[in-house]
Every structure is written in C-alpha cells, then in structure tokens.
Amino acid sequence: MTGALTSDGEPVLQSTVEGPAGTRGIEALVDTGFNGGLTLSSGLIAALDLPEKTVMEVTLADGRVRDVQTYVGTVALNGTSKRVLIAESPTTPLVGTSLLWSFSLYVEFQAGGAVEVARLSEGAE
Template sequence: MMQGIVNRRCEATLPLVVGNANGQRQVIDAVIDTGFNGFLTLPSSIITALDLPWNASDIVTLGDGSETFFDLYSVTVIWDGQFREIDVAESETDPLIGMSLLYKYGLRIDAVEGGIVRVEAL
C-alpha cells in the first residue's frame, strides 16, 4: 500500500521516487489526476535534472477538448515498492499521476485537508 495526503488545495497527493537509468533519484509530490489517462507528468526542470531520455512526441487531448503536443521521456519510478519504467509527459504543472499508473490499484481519499490518500493493489 502507498499513502499520501490531501493538501491545502484539496488535491490528493502521493510522494514518488523518480529517477534515471544511472540510478539518480529524486523524491516528488505528485497530484492524482483521474482525468489524465497517461502515467505521469513532470516539469522540464526535473526532466533536465535527471537527464531523462526523450522517447517521442504525442498529440494529447486536454480537458477543454483542445489538442497539444507533449514530449514523452522514459523515467524509472518506484511504484508499490517495485521499480517500473514508464513514459512521462513533459508539462509545466505540478507532477501529475494519471490513470495508467493507477491501473489495477484501488484509490481511497479522505477528502479533507490533511486527509489520508491510500493506493493499494487490487
């Protein structure tokens, strides 16, 4: 089971360790975004600091229906105690966890400031 908290902005957050193939790691607080069907987003500053390898560009449909290009990079994440290599989309927002990373996991949120966020394998 993984555990996070609901922050002051009423966002469900989860701490994650992300890194590159050389073993360089960084701890981030990521916001769970059930409207995002990708794995994870990271800002360019973290992508650059970890020197993540570029994989491709992809067209993504945003919540308002508009389409935009995102650059995709390869990142290693520690997820439920296991190392996983996933695609990460570059986006100048807070890091976001999408539904592809949450796939086959249950999500429980105590939706109050400071509430517990639980992510557990189904």
C-alpha cells in the first residue's frame, strides 16, 4: 500500500475496499489518533453493499461523543486482504491504527514525500 504526502502535509494511502457489490479504490488520510479501522461515506458504503455490524459510541477529536453505525468490509493492504470494521462518516476516508496493526508506516515529511505501509513479521500480530 503506497501513497503520498498532500500539499497540506497530510499522509494519504491508496487502497481498495471490497464488499458484496464489488470493489472500489479509495484514497484515505492516515489518522494515528483514530484507533478504528477505516471510515467511509454512506454513499460508498451503500455502493459496496457493506453488511451492518453494530452502532458504536465514539469520542471525536474535539471531545464530542457520537453514536456511529459500523459495517464490515475487506481492505487490501500490500497484497494482504484484511477484514475490518468500517465506521460511517461524512468526512474524507480515514485509515486508523486498527487497520494498520501488524504493519509498519513510513512517511517522508517533505514536498511530494512517500507514504508506505509494509507488513511486519508474522510474530508481530
């Protein structure tokens, strides 16, 4: 999984998400303050026909607490498919630390810098 640093200095990754209705490519911001897996818009969730999982109470970065509908989908990470919990959010898709678990994250903080994710050794899970 690779990406780049945006002109705003935000690391983004290119990936694919799979659901019962097919596969879609996404560009998602890496958010190390988000301990979930992935967020997607309601439109993309519907287009992929992702199955509902549960409603979870989450605390946002500004301290507000919200109930969020979650779904289950499969995300491709460097040739590995990983089933993750996907939270519905109206914002730009976010990749959280749960999705990145057992992977390393490399970011070059410079203009046009690379963003890369690589699988750790098997014992890292």
